[in-house]
Amino acid sequence: MASSTSSAGVLPSGGRIFTSVPDVFFIPEFVCGGLVWMLVASTSADSPNPLGWVMFVSVFCFVMTTVWFFIFLCGANQGSIWPSLDVGIHFLAVVFYLSAAVMLAFITVGLGEVASIFTEALKVYRMYIAAVVMSYVATLLYFLHAIFSAIRWKTS
DSSP, X not given: OOOTTOOTTOSOOGGGGGTSTGGXXXXXXXXXXXXXXXXXXXXXXXXXXXHHHHHHHHHHHHHHHHHHHHHHXXXXXXXXXXXXXXXXXXXXXXXXXXXXHHHHHXXXXXXXXXXXTOXXXXXXXXXXXXXXXHHHHHHHHHHHHHHHHHHHHHHX
């Protein structure tokens, strides 16, 4: 007798990833993560500046999301371990992006005091503000993806 609790085929593959609820967040995650990456990379970093962590998180999550997206697109995600991996990877991205967003916001607040004195720092300050907003949006998107993936994992 076949088991009705098999989780094979629970995750979408191919073009269905563009219509399933947690997986529609892939494209906005690409866009927001890529914007954080570009905005932070376009500024210069001082030696004690912790922007290295922000860059690591944005590049790591961008590459991880790209690989995960292509795994889903090719249909290689049909084993029983994939739903729990989906939840774990997206919760890891949430923790990483939240820590990077808080650190970037702290740096931006410090730069805001300097930007009010020096007009050259105003452009960098505005790019940091945009990067902070995009990093919090990316955190929210990864969080929503993780929550909906957890719901899908628990119901499978």
